[in-house]
Amino acid sequence: MHAMVNVHGERMLTDLDFSRLTKLVGHHVPPVLEHLLANADITSSRAVQPDVVTMYSRVELVDAHTHRRQVLTVCYPQDAEPAAGFISVLSPVGISLLGLKVGDVAKWQTPHGEECAAMIESIQFQPEATGDYVT
Template identity: 75%
Template sequence: MHATIHGERMLTDLDFSRLSKLPGHPLSPSLADLLASAEVTSSRAVPSDVVTMYSRVELVDVHTARRQTLTVCYPGDAEPAAGFISVLSPVGNSLLGLKVGDVAKWSTPSGDECAAEVAAILFQPEATGDYQT
């Protein structure tokens, strides 16, 4: 059960800092890889087409064309049934730092390979001037 990192990803300095020291949650290998390889930029400079923490994204499954809206959040705020997915989950980890048009790829707990295109960012905190979320 892991997310695969494909290509360049971007994190805000605040997301990077908070994810680097999540209390009570050891870093998964995939999150550690993301933190080690991501480009880090200031919250004020992050482009509005990049998935940051608490971004609400519209995904399109590359195999079924099914659309889904998810919000990437910290573990304590995760409510999968309501569309809030933890950044520590394979899906959440695979989305963070991607841009609109990129394809997120991850494995399910049963080993199935999944892929979905980031079709749109419906909400990004930084784009609304919220640099502290």
Template identity: 85%
Template sequence: MHEAVVVVHGERTLTELDFSRLTRLAGQRQPPVLADLLANAEVTSSRAVRSDVVTMYSRVELVDVHTHRRQVLTICYPQDAEPAAGFISVLSPVGVSLLGLKVGDVAKWLTPHGEECAAVVESIQFQPEATGDYLT
């Protein structure tokens, strides 16, 4: 079985809280792509993050660039992941490819089978920080 690989493209923005929690979480066994994201992300305060940036627990509408299929996913920590309900772990190829992107950006990742996937961040239906929740 191949380990899924994600390439972090372009600039990403993380909140200080997300950065801190992901650094701690990843300290256990940091996937290379997450280490790359943490090393290269622009870090900002939760109160200053733009509402069009994908943060932890954001509910995001994606449109597959090849099939045009739409799906809604929520980026969460591994313990809250429930893929059948649309809760995708930040440590999954899809999750880490979305975190820190802005509306209009394209997330790219490889499936465990080596298949290339790409989807446009069509909209952010919910972002905790945009509702004044700076602690989730």
């Protein structure tokens, strides 16, 4: 159940997201999240581009194989409601999306071993783009 970090482009995290995610480390987080935190470019919440997936961003994905569209919001584990489209950042798909940009392809593996890939078609909502720098 590991996210694969095969993406087009670099990962960008806001300083607030980085700080909060760092606090999760040591609480049984997937190694790929530790890798992401160690290698991501960090920027201020006020400077992050609106096409970057940050925490609580609502993204529209297009499945690379089926072309099915899906809207997901990347959230912290306590707010996860998969049936409502709120996906934990600790899940394979959540980790694979965080820090990518519109047009990037996220790849991950399901708990059953299925390889998945989806292009980020758009970001419907990003907290920072609306002036929310503390969510």
